[in-house]
Amino acid sequence: MENFKTKLTRVKAFIFDVDGVLTNGSVTLMPNGEQIRVMNIKDGYALQLAIKKGYKIAIISGGKCEMVRKRLNGLGITDIYLGCHTKIDTYKEFIEIYKIDPNEILYMGDDIPDYEVMKNIGVPTCPNDSAPEIKDISIYISDKKGGEGAVRDVIEQVLRVQEKWFDKEGFVW
Numbered sequence: 001m002e003n004f005k006t007k008l009t010r011v012k013a014f015i016f017d018v019d020g021v022l023t024n025g026s027v028t029l030m031p032n033g034e035q036i037r038v039m040n041i042k043d044g045y046a047l048q049l050a051i052k053k054g055y056k057i058a059i060i061s062g063g064k065c066e067m068v069r070k071r072l073n074g075l076g077i078t079d080i081y082l083g084c085h086t087k088i089d090t091y092k093e094f095i096e097i098y099k100i101d102p103n104e105i106l107y108m109g110d111d112i113p114d115y116e117v118m119k120n121i122g123v124p125t126c127p128n129d130s131a132p133e134i135k136d137i138s139i140y141i142s143d144k145k146g147g148e149g150a151v152r153d154v155i156e157q158v159l160r161v162q163e164k165w166f167d168k169e170g171f172v173w
Contacts (some may be wrong), residue, residue, distance in 0.1 A: 004140050007123050008161040012104040014050060015091065015117070016151060018061035018068055018082075020110035021127060024147030035065055043151035044075055050155050051076040053164050058094045060087050062113055088116040108154055110134055110146050125154050 019025050022043060028036040050057060058079040059072055069080050081090045095102060103122035107114070110130040118124035118137055126138040127150035135141055144150040159165040 004123075005157075005161055007103075007139070008106070008158045010104050011055075011106045011123060011158045011162075013056035013058070013098070013100050013106070014155065014158075015058045015060055015094070015105060015107045015121075017109045017111075017114050018059060018063055018065075020130070020146040021108050022059075022068075022147065022151055024145060025110070025129075034067075037065065037068065038147060039071060040147055040149050040152070042149050043147075044071075046152040046155035046159075047072075047077060048075040049169070050159065052169050053159065055158075056098050056100065058091075060084050060090050060094075060117070062087075087113055088120070091117045091120070106154055106158060108142075108151060126150075 016022055019037070022039050023037040030036060047057060056079070057077050058081065059077060060081045061068070062084055064083040069082060072080050079094060084090045102120055105121045106123040106125060107118055107121045108125045109118055110127055111134060112131060115133060115137065118134065124138050125140040125142065126134045127142050127144060127146040129145040140154070142150040142153045144153050156165060
C-alpha cells in the first residue's frame, strides 16, 4: 500500500468543505438571521498560495452563506459550490470540467455529507475533530481541528512534498 506522502506527490487539486473544515463548525446567530463564521488566516494564506502555484481548488458546502463566497473569492478561489445537497454530484461536475483524475485530488471533509466523495478520491483527509466515520476512511487525520489550521496543514504538506512551498511566490500575499 502506498504511503500518504507518496500520494501527495500526485495532488493537482484540492476540495474542501466549509463548516467543520475551514471553520470550527460553530455559527453565531445575529438578530437579523445572519450566521457568522470564523475562518483561520493561515488557512487563507495557504489557499491563495496554492492557487498561485496552479492548483485547482473547489469548495463544496451544504451551507449557503454568501460571506463565505466573498471571503474565498478574495483568496482567488472561483469554484465555490454552496447549498449542495448531494456533494457527490458537485464533485463529479468539478472533475468533469477540469478533467482531473480522482487520484490527483486531496479532499478534506469532517462529517457524513462528505463521506461519499471521500470514498471516491485518492487522498481523503480530515481535521482532528471529525466524525468517527470520516476518520475511518481518511488516510490522513490532521493534528489540527477544523477552523484551526487543518487546511493549511494539508496544503503545506502537498507543497513541501512537491517542492513548491518556500520560495519567492510565498513571500507575497
